[in-house]
Amino acid sequence: MFIINCPYCGEREQSEFKAGGEAHIVRPKQPTELSDDQWAEYLFMRKNIKGIQFERWVHTHGCRKWFNVVRDTSNDVIKAVYKMGEKPPTK
Amino acid sequence: MKNKYSIFSLVKNAFSYHENWEKAWKDPEPKKEYDAVVVGGGGHGLATAYYLAKKHNMKNIAVVEKGWIGGGNTGRNTTIIRSNYLWDASAGLYDHALKIWEGLSQELNYNVMFSQRGVMNLAHNLQDVRDLKRRTHANRLNGIDAVYLNTEQVKKFCPIINTSPDIRYPVLGGTLQRRAGTARHDAVAWGYARGADEMGVDIIQNCEVKGIKRNGDSVEGIETTKGFIKTKKIGVAAAGHSSVIANMAGLKLPLESKPLQALVSEPVKPIIDTVVMSNAVHAYVSQSDKGELVIGAGTDDYVSYSQKGSHDIVEGTLNAILELYPIFSRMRMLRQWGGIVDICPDASPIISKTSIKGLYFNCGWGTGGFKATPGSGDLFAHTIANDEPHKLNAAFNINRFVSGDLVDEHGAAAVAH
Numbered sequence: 001m002f003i004i005n006c007p008y009c010g011e012r013e014q015s016e017f018k019a020g021g022e023a024h025i026v027r028p029k030q031p032t033e034l035s036d037d038q039w040a041e042y043l044f045m046r047k048n049i050k051g052i053q054f055e056r057w058v059h060t061h062g063c064r065k066w067f068n069v070v071r072d073t074s075n076d077v078i079k080a081v082y083k084m085g086e087k088p089p090t091k
Numbered sequence: 092m093k094n095k096y097s098i099f100s101l102v103k104n105a106f107s108y109h110e111n112w113e114k115a116w117k118d119p120e121p122k123k124e125y126d127a128v129v130v131g132g133g134g135h136g137l138a139t140a141y142y143l144a145k146k147h148n149m150k151n152i153a154v155v156e157k158g159w160i161g162g163g164n165t166g167r168n169t170t171i172i173r174s175n176y177l178w179d180a181s182a183g184l185y186d187h188a189l190k191i192w193e194g195l196s197q198e199l200n201y202n203v204m205f206s207q208r209g210v211m212n213l214a215h216n217l218q219d220v221r222d223l224k225r226r227t228h229a230n231r232l233n234g235i236d237a238v239y240l241n242t243e244q245v246k247k248f249c250p251i252i253n254t255s256p257d258i259r260y261p262v263l264g265g266t267l268q269r270r271a272g273t274a275r276h277d278a279v280a281w282g283y284a285r286g287a288d289e290m291g292v293d294i295i296q297n298c299e300v301k302g303i304k305r306n307g308d309s310v311e312g313i314e315t316t317k318g319f320i321k322t323k324k325i326g327v328a329a330a331g332h333s334s335v336i337a338n339m340a341g342l343k344l345p346l347e348s349k350p351l352q353a354l355v356s357e358p359v360k361p362i363i364d365t366v367v368m369s370n371a372v373h374a375y376v377s378q379s380d381k382g383e384l385v386i387g388a389g390t391d392d393y394v395s396y397s398q399k400g401s402h403d404i405v406e407g408t409l410n411a412i413l414e415l416y417p418i419f420s421r422m423r424m425l426r427q428w429g430g431i432v433d434i435c436p437d438a439s440p441i442i443s444k445t446s447i448k449g450l451y452f453n454c455g456w457g458t459g460g461f462k463a464t465p466g467s468g469d470l471f472a473h474t475i476a477n478d479e480p481h482k483l484n485a486a487f488n489i490n491r492f493v494s495g496d497l498v499d500e501h502g503a504a505a506v507a508h
Contacts, residue, residue: 001401015403019393021347034495040493044345044436050396057393074396089225 002076007083008063020056022046023068024088050074054088093125093289094185096128098202108383108492113472114287115281121295121317127324127475128313130300131337132156133165134276136328136462137283139475142288146469147476152292154284155315157299161280163328164362164460169353169387169429171366171377172462173210173271177226180486180498181439182233186465187483189270195465198444201282203274204380208365210271211240211248215260223266230268241267249365251418258414260372273366273377279464280304287406303340309448310340326451326475327468331431340450341383344441345492346433350400351458354427358382362418372411384422386412390432400429432457437491439498442484451475452489454478 005011026081028034028042047053058066070080070089080089094113094126104112125459126365127143129136132154143149154160172192174185195201214220223239230237245265246254301326302314312321327336331348358381368375375387388408391400405427413420424427435441435455440463444452453471456463470484480488486498 001399001405014393015401017393021394036493036495040345041343042241044492045343046334046345046347047338048346048348048394048433049338050332050335050348055394059438071393073394076395076397076399 002078004057004069004078005081006059006062006065007067007081008042008065009059012059016059016061017057018060020058020066023054032070052079093285094483096202096267100145100234113178114503115285116294119293119295121153121155121293121298121315121320124312124321125293126151126310126322127326128135128152128320128322129154130313130325131163131328131330132160132294132296133163133330134161134279134281134283134464135330135456135471136326137161137280137287138452139326139328139471140292140468141283141290142469142472143476144287144292149476151406153320154287154292154294155298155313155320156294156296157316159296160284160451161277162293164430164432165276165280165464166431167353167428168276168461169375169377170276170387170461171210171271171272171368171375171387172205172274173268173366174235174462175210175212175226175268175271176500177229178481178498180502181500182230182235182503183483184440184466184470184487185463186233186235187469188463191465191469192274193270199282201278201285203278203282205272205274207267207272207304208377209248209267211245211267212366213245213252213367213369213371214263215369216263219371220263224262225267227266236268236270238267238269240267249363249367251363251416252367253417254382256430258468260411260414262415271366275380275456276461283468294403300336300339303336303450305340305447308446310450324451324475326453328400328453328471330454330456331433331435332461333452337452340445340447342445342447342450344452344454344489345436346455347394348396348431348433349393350391350395350397350429351432351474352388352400352405352427352429354386354405354424355379356384356386356387356419356422357425359384359422361386363414365503367415367450369411369415372415374408376412376416383425384419390434396431398429398431432460434458436501437497437499438501440467440487441489442467442474443480443490444474444478445489
């Protein structure tokens, strides 16, 4: 249970949002040319990091916009929030 | 040889005010080298070590646990045991475990308080009814006991359920597995630990794995907080932290670790003598021998290792509980906690070899691993000892995420994962 600072609406309770999993997983340009291993890597394999994780969230019960969050998964402290398309913070 | 627990040993020890019971397991320092090391001293890890020693004659082995044994999800679950899964592979896996549960207290000489009080799964809409009837048929084809109950039969089996057609999600029917039930979760860890220790297994607590040493495509040992331990076989049963261990070996797993919460009420007199689960509204409840209602909530949808979940998840579950059981409206909740569950995309576990020789994973049990503890340990031990899966866990390999041959219990199982 924590507060998320939506880049469009400001601080709201986490229950207003939906988590969209690990961020910056690029959809392959030509899925048909991938091997089964590469497709599995894209579709299923996750870093599932304990620590600083870059992830996607959507403000389901608000503006319904997607954005990125940098969160420490070991204690749920949010380090940064940035919009889709923006470069992730480096520190 | 350990002293056998019996009525006579209880009486004998009463005379010395229960101060002379022998230790159930030793607390050794790690040796330099083992034939195999199991990472994770929960039920699954301890059972694995027990069966490695008992059935595969591997005595020079250790279990390393970062905290104390049974202090993770083994001590945090809602202790429900059942095997009424839809698919053949899952039915085989979970019923194998249930059959071991039925004789486990005798085998371990440790009362795991296995109670076959039945598990009832409720249907709240037309699709639930169809799914549960289908699952009942599938169970019976696989030799698993299951019956479908209509609303009146549900009410008769568990009279405190509100079966009024006027509630938000009325009870339209349910399934019942009478062989299913509950067990004492701590006793399972302690019983397996005692059994494994007796056969010479080193159970090393407060020993966290910090790294996995590889030599090319095979493992050489593990770095721990108690030093380097050399071994050619590593079996990981680390539940929510499976990905953390996998990353140490340079592997990625198809897992996401999420908080799952449970809570217990103040103790009251016996009021519910079975386990009732409801998938659609996500609420399940049973009563412990102490009299507490044991209530399971759902998972949060974000990755977290914090062992605490969101309040709204608990609130949603209690809303459903109160709608189904108005009699509980004035109960007070005593404790609430979270555990970290590792969930596979198909909500089925992984008991498998990996691309690295000598590294084995038993993970992905998600929200329902406790019930499988004895079977999981047995099959994982088989996989480690023979470097080949048993036919019951062959379908639960990591490679299924590449081949596409998933065991898709998501939504098909009796309760949402």
